[in-house]
């Protein structure tokens with residue numbers, strides 16, 4: 001028997017790999033990714049060393065084997081020998097590889113996320129015993145801003161906040177059709193926004209919330225270049241005063257943030273639970289039981305920018321230049337700041353049994369997480 005994992009060099013993917021290797025046993029784990037087997041091994045082993053607390057069982061790393069593959073290429077870009085190795089005793093396929101970005105161009109997202117999954121299904125067609133565990137996202141709920149999102153909900157009526165979400169939604173649709181047509185079981189795991197307060201050494205996958213940090217750093221950098229303004233202010237303050245910046249968002253806006261280590265652990269636990277019920281596809285929200293207020297997430301940024309006070313405001317009238325610059329950057333995540341929805345976790349709880357809830361994601365946790373961001377505060 002063997003397991004195949006795509007996306008093992010990613011922020012979540014390397015944690016999934018850690019979980020797969022944490023199980024006692026000798027089952028080979030095939031890592032499919034871009035680059036030579038040697039570079040893949042080096043990247044994956046560096047990530048496993050980073051995540052070595054708690055330690056893996058002795059010999060766990062010797063279960064790994066590496067194949068060069070690219071989900072956007074025909075046949076995943078596998079050589080005949082690597083395809084045979086990947087299929088050898090294949091019991092489980094974890095599909096974590098994806099393109100994550102919030103740009104407008106739908107083509108690369110469709111190619112990687114939808115067509116890439118379609119190509120992977122071609123491999124699964126040749127392994128009728130193998131089960132697919134597909135990593136999706138809780139954000140397939142799109143622009144739906146309120147209410148309790150059920151794990152079986154999959155609806156495009158509200159539209160999407162980004163092409164990325166849309167591509168993940170379309171991929172889920174594709175999986176439902178494939179599972180029904182081929183009478184195959186699929187588990188769809190939908191994590192929310194993943195975070196860590198574990199320091200991220202250079203070269204290892206950064207956490208997605210870094211995009212918020214990068215956005216502010218970029219803004220501060222360009223502002224500095226133009227006017228020697230905010231970069232200086234963010235670092236040193238204006239005669240010791242805090243600069244208040246209003247950020248347009250719903251006052252009750254929330255985010256669902258979950259510790260990445262917990263998410264990977266919950267997914268591995270869920271995968272071990274039997275696939276019960278008549279449905280071919282089971283979908284699990286791998287989310288935190290409690291939402292984090294948008295204001296809390298913004299407020300924790302003050303630890304990175306001690307002179308900056310970011311405040312949620314329903315309607316930013318007469319914006320200052322700084323507020324305009326911030327708004328100009330946030331086109332990348334339209335609608336995110338208006339969400340107040342919650343996520344049902346019934347299927348997750350059933351599949352993970354006695355797994356305790358994750359620790360709270362509060363101001364202190366996020367302050368630690370933001371301080372780990374890999375982009376330097378602008379000079």
Ligand SMILES: NC(=O)c1ccc[n+]([C@@H]2O[C@H](COP(=O)([O-])OP(=O)(O)OC[C@H]3O[C@@H](n4cnc5c(N)ncnc54)[C@H](OP(=O)(O)O)[C@@H]3O)[C@@H](O)[C@H]2O)c1
Pocket residue numbers: 006007008009010011012013014032033034069070071072095096097098099100112116135136137138168190191192193194195205206208
């Ligand atoms: N991180 C989150 O907060 C979050 C939240 C919800 C859902 N998710 C989902 O979780 C999954 C993993 O996310 P992540 O955080 O690990 O993402 P990530 O850090 O951006 O990693 C993406 C992974 O996909 C691989 N990949 C991308 N394009 C590929 C291609 N053409 N061929 C082969 N491999 C390719 C990357 O390989 P390279 O190293 O070669 O680029 C990398 O291993 C994704 O499906 C994502 O949609 C993540």
